[in-house]
Amino acid sequence: MPCWYYDKKELRNTPSKLDGISYETEMRYRKEGARFIKETGSKMDLGYNTMATGMIYFHRFYMFHSFRQFPRYVTACCCLFLAGKVEETPKKCKDIIKTAKSLLSDQKFQTFGEDPKEEVMTLERILLQTIKFDLQVEHPYYYLLKYAKCLKGDKTKLQKMVQMAWTFVNDSLCTTLALQWEPEIIAVALMYLACKLSQFEVVDWIGRTSKHLRWWDMFVEDVTMDLLEDICHQVLDLYQSSSSTAPESPPLAPRAAQGSHTPIKGLVTSNGQEKMDVDSSTTVASQLTCAMKQQQQQPAMPPDAPPYPYNTLPPYPYPAPTHIAPPPGPPHMSGPPPPMVFPTYPPGFPPIPPPNAAASGFYANPPNPNPNLPPPHRPPYFK
Amino acid sequence: MNSKEKERYIENFAFPFCDESTKYEKVAKIGQGTFGEVFKARDKGNPNKYVAMKRVIMENEKEGFPITALREIRILQLLKHENVVNLIQICRTKASASNKYRSTFYLVFDFCEHDLAGLLSNVNVKFSLGEIKKVMQQLLNGLYYIHSNKILHRDMKAANVLITKNGVLKLADFGLARAFSANKNGEPNRFTNRVVTLWYRPPELLLGERNYGPPVDMWGAGCIMAEMWTRSPIMQGSSEQQQLIFISQLCGSITPAVWPGVENLELYKSMELPQAQKRKVKDRLKPYMKDPYACDLLDKLLVLDPSRRADSDTALNHDFFWTDPMPCSLSNMLANHHQSMFEFLAPPRRPSHMRTHHSLPGTRPTTSAVQDSSYQDRVF
Numbered sequence: 001m002p003c004w005y006y007d008k009k010e011l012r013n014t015p016s017k018l019d020g021i022s023y024e025t026e027m028r029y030r031k032e033g034a035r036f037i038k039e040t041g042s043k044m045d046l047g048y049n050t051m052a053t054g055m056i057y058f059h060r061f062y063m064f065h066s067f068r069q070f071p072r073y074v075t076a077c078c079c080l081f082l083a084g085k086v087e088e089t090p091k092k093c094k095d096i097i098k099t100a101k102s103l104l105s106d107q108k109f110q111t112f113g114e115d116p117k118e119e120v121m122t123l124e125r126i127l128l129q130t131i132k133f134d135l136q137v138e139h140p141y142y143y144l145l146k147y148a149k150c151l152k153g154d155k156t157k158l159q160k161m162v163q164m165a166w167t168f169v170n171d172s173l174c175t176t177l178a179l180q181w182e183p184e185i186i187a188v189a190l191m192y193l194a195c196k197l198s199q200f201e202v203v204d205w206i207g208r209t210s211k212h213l214r215w216w217d218m219f220v221e222d223v224t225m226d227l228l229e230d231i232c233h234q235v236l237d238l239y240q241s242s243s244s245t246a247p248e249s250p251p252l253a254p255r256a257a258q259g260s261h262t263p264i265k266g267l268v269t270s271n272g273q274e275k276m277d278v279d280s281s282t283t284v285a286s287q288l289t290c291a292m293k294q295q296q297q298q299p300a301m302p303p304d305a306p307p308y309p310y311n312t313l314p315p316y317p318y319p320a321p322t323h324i325a326p327p328p329g330p331p332h333m334s335g336p337p338p339p340m341v342f343p344t345y346p347p348g349f350p351p352i353p354p355p356n357a358a359a360s361g362f363y364a365n366p367p368n369p370n371p372n373l374p375p376p377h378r379p380p381y382f383k
Numbered sequence: 384m385n386s387k388e389k390e391r392y393i394e395n396f397a398f399p400f401c402d403e404s405t406k407y408e409k410v411a412k413i414g415q416g417t418f419g420e421v422f423k424a425r426d427k428g429n430p431n432k433y434v435a436m437k438r439v440i441m442e443n444e445k446e447g448f449p450i451t452a453l454r455e456i457r458i459l460q461l462l463k464h465e466n467v468v469n470l471i472q473i474c475r476t477k478a479s480a481s482n483k484y485r486s487t488f489y490l491v492f493d494f495c496e497h498d499l500a501g502l503l504s505n506v507n508v509k510f511s512l513g514e515i516k517k518v519m520q521q522l523l524n525g526l527y528y529i530h531s532n533k534i535l536h537r538d539m540k541a542a543n544v545l546i547t548k549n550g551v552l553k554l555a556d557f558g559l560a561r562a563f564s565a566n567k568n569g570e571p572n573r574f575t576n577r578v579v580t581l582w583y584r585p586p587e588l589l590l591g592e593r594n595y596g597p598p599v600d601m602w603g604a605g606c607i608m609a610e611m612w613t614r615s616p617i618m619q620g621s622s623e624q625q626q627l628i629f630i631s632q633l634c635g636s637i638t639p640a641v642w643p644g645v646e647n648l649e650l651y652k653s654m655e656l657p658q659a660q661k662r663k664v665k666d667r668l669k670p671y672m673k674d675p676y677a678c679d680l681l682d683k684l685l686v687l688d689p690s691r692r693a694d695s696d697t698a699l700n701h702d703f704f705w706t707d708p709m710p711c712s713l714s715n716m717l718a719n720h721h722q723s724m725f726e727f728l729a730p731p732r733r734p735s736h737m738r739t740h741h742s743l744p745g746t747r748p749t750t751s752a753v754q755d756s757s758y759q760d761r762v763f
Contacts, residue, residue: 064399069392085450086457088561093446113386124447125478125486126393132400133473135457 004060004134006179019066026067031174031238033058033072037080038170040099046080046089048170052139054083055173057131063179064130070123071111073104078123086135093117140169143187147219150206157200165194172235181231185223188216189231393478402474404489407434414498414542414727419452423494423723433494434471438487448488455557456490458534466525468545468555469493495545495553497717499607501724503541503614508720512674513711514550515611516703519680520710521552522604527695529554530597536560537578539603541610542726550713563596579603581626582616586637587689589627591649598689601698605684612671627654634687635662642688676703 016026034055041051057079061070077100084091097116101109113119148162168190172178177186195202205215212218407424410433414421419438426432439452459470471493475486499518502508510518522544529536536543537559545553559578571594578599579588585602587595609617618633620626631637637656639646664685665678672678680703683693693701704710 065396069389081447082453085446085448085453090446090450121447122393122485125475125488126396128448128488129398129401129475129486133456133460134400135453136460 004179005181006063006176008180011176011179014063015066016062016068019068021067026062027176029067029072030059030062030176033076034174036073036076036100036103038173039103040077040096041080043099043103044091044095046084046091047087048141049139050083050087050089051080052141052173053087053137054079056137056139056178057083057127059176059179060131061127065126073100073108074112074116074119074123075127076100077112078120078127081120082124082127082135093120096120138183140172140183140187140190141166143184143219144169144191147187147191147216150218151202151215152204152206153200153202157198161191161194161198161200164198165191168193168235171238172231174238175234177231177234184220185227186231188220188223189228190235192216192228193232193235390480390484393484398475402472404436404474404476404487406474407436407491409436412727413723413725421727435492435494436474437490437492439490441485441487451558452488452490454561458557458560458562459490462529462532462534462557464525464528466521466552466554467529468495468553492555495555496548497546497724498542498555498726499544499546499552500541500726501729502546503610504726504729505720505724506614508716508724510611510713510716511708511711512677513708514713514716515677516708516710517550517713518544518546518552518611519604519608520699520704522554522607523695523698525552525554526597526600526604527699529560530600530695533562533564534560535563535595535597536600536603538580538583539600539607540580540583541607541616544607546713546717548714548717550717581623582606582619584623584626585689586627586630586634586687587648589623589630590637590645590651590654592689593649595689597694598692601684601692601694602689604695604698605681608677608681608684609668609672612668612677617668624654628657630687631657631660632663633667634664634685636660637687645688674703676701676706679703 012023014026016029017023021029037054037058038051041054054076058076061075061079077096081091081093081096084096094117097112097120100112101116109116144162144165148158148165151158165187169186172186172190181189194200202215205218207218208215209218216223406427408427410423410425412420413423413435419440422436422438424434424436426434439449441448456470456473459468463469469492471491474489474491476482478484478486526536534557536554536557538556543554543556545555547553561574563572563574573593574595576588576591576593576595579585583603583606585595585599588599606617618626618629620629627637635641636658637645638658645651664682668681669678672681680693680698680701683701684698686692
């Protein structure tokens with residue numbers, strides 16, 4: 001079985017790297033490709049799920065192929081094309097290409113070759129085989145809304161926090177975070193970041209028990225502060241390392257080597273209690289300023305988070321049941337099933353047995369029609 | 384990378400997650416699914432293991448890999464249950480100059496020896512009441528499971544119900560299936576109503592409903608249940624109009640009195656609906672079914688109003704399954720039969736013009752089936 005999660009060492013040893021592309025350049029290509037999916041998708045009014053799914057396909061694809069073999073904008077179009085079909089928001093291939101053309105310089109569009117549609121179609125088969133037809137992808141958006149619904153506190157502040165976290169999730173898709181961590185963990189980390197930056201202090205939440213030290217203990221286990229901070233930094237790095245108007249080449253000088261991040265100090269006190277202290281996290285604050293500026297510059301960034309109280313969860317496949325467990329109640333869409341009433345045709349149950357039923361020999365034991373018998377014991381048919 | 388280099392790259396790249404179809408050896412063609420031919424094949428590495436391979440037809444696709452096939456794959460990957468056909472993997476032919484560097488794809492399933500239509504068309508296959516109960520119980524169990532997972536099958540019919548030689552039933556052909564959700568934000572769903580083979584199509588679809596749900600599959604389950612005794616589909620209309628007439632003649636007139644809100648359906652006024660028909664489900668099927676519990680359950684499945692039609696949970700709790708003779712395994716009965724029975728391979732159950740069709744536009748009709756031109760019901 002393929003596992004779509006990689007450690008940092010593996011992410012530095014990709015087909016592109018082996019093909020002579022530096023880590024920094026690959027990260028830039030990934031960012032550009034993912035952002036291009038977002039821009040193309042937004043221009044075509046595709047939903048955030050479709051765009052996110054396409055971005056995940058894109059990142060997974062380049063864990064098996066090099067950016068030198070497959071130009072990023074063609075792959076990006078192909079991923080968006082496939083994601084459109086998978087997420088039930090199909091767009092015609094030629095329309096995607098048309099939109100792509102309008103967004104790309106002539107020089108970049110040349111990578112689509114003489115017959116761009118043919119190029120994307122051929123690539124689709126390669127893409128499907130590469131991602132093992134593993135089409136269903138979950139994104140942090142769903143968890144972000146689910147978790148936010150449980151948090152108590154000032155509604156306006158909560159909404160502001162969710163909006164900010166939503167934007168971070170958008171941007172996280174330009175990084176390789178989705179190749180490192182499950183969507184639940186990314187959602188927690190980016191909500192944690194948004195809480196800090198929007199000064200929304202979570203003191204209580206629905207479903208809190210004495211075992212829960214922090215709100216996310218309710219949803220994810222064994223998430224260390226180091227991990228959360230690492231995830232936050234990977235997103236914040238996006239805003240520092242370049243801007244969308246950065247020159248095409250040479251690739252930008254890499255930021256200080258990994259691991260030399262300034263830790264987000266003072267966000268958590270030694271006893272684990274959350275503390276609101278923005279002053280002591282000036283690094284984050286300055287990064288945020290940078291981030292906000294960036295977000296304003298970026299054209300057509302993705303749709304906003306839905307309004308409070310987040311009852312409108314995204315349509316299927318969220319939540320996609322990952323394990324198979326029947327719901328406790330009736331399996332129907334919502335609420336109890338309507339009573340089975342036959343105004344004109346009372347069921348008249350149990351009916352009179354047909355004459356000669358037993359004698360016909362059709363079945364060995366005729367049913368017992370005695371209405372006075374207690375109903376038979378019914379073992380659960382579904383474990 | 385120029386195109387020659389790319390071709391060589393594609394030809395030589397060993398996709399780690401997608402086996403080549405040469406892993407299997409085709410034995411026979413056993414069917415024609417919604418979007419491709421189906422073959423029985425043997426696993427070369429494990430000669431006792433048989434699989435069914437369904438080819439994804441892409442020749443006439445303008446939009447690449449068909450969205451219907453993507454749906455089926457996604458849904459099958461989600462559904463893992465004893466009574467749902469198991470998708471083992473998707474395999475490919477190697478890309479080469481001969482196929483213009485475009486692989487063909489196959490969905491590979493665990494092989495099931497029979498389908499229900501094939502079994503019912505063979506007069507030598509006799510089901511006892513306990514065995515019929517087992518078939519229906521497994522069928523409803525499968526539906527309970529897929530509906531719990533918010534999936535509609537949308538093509539219930541005997542030919543899509545597979546049975547292994549051990550008597551385990553598997554719902555198959557999710558080529559028309561889709562996910563559904565409860566109406567969000569009060570917005571009704573807008574699904575296509577051009578689904579389900581005509582003879583198994585419920586009245587709400589025939590009347591143009593687009594906001595439908597699991598009851599569409601329950602109607603099909605009812606039709607299949609009756610067929611366990613009648614041995615052929617009970618309502619074999621040749622057009623939507625005729626199908627509605629047959630339904631009215633069996634289930635009674637379609638009126639707002641028995642089905643509140645039916646008058647609002649798009650085609651309610653434009654379709655001819657026979658008036659003053661009495662409901663005769665029990666009367667007409669009693670001679671075949673005899674068992675009163677069976678008649679009563681069928682009566683609850685073939686309910687016109689989808690909101691009052693029994694759901695799978697209700698049906699599974701019906702006394703039919705909990706009275707003697709209790710459901711019993713089909714394995715002994717099937718052990719007497721040594722040949723696979725598929726509708727595709729079977730002689731017609733009725734004169735050929737009455738035969739179930741696989742009328743997918745753009746695909747070949749099955750061997751002896753006559754393509755009925757009066758309707759094409761696999762359009763999206």
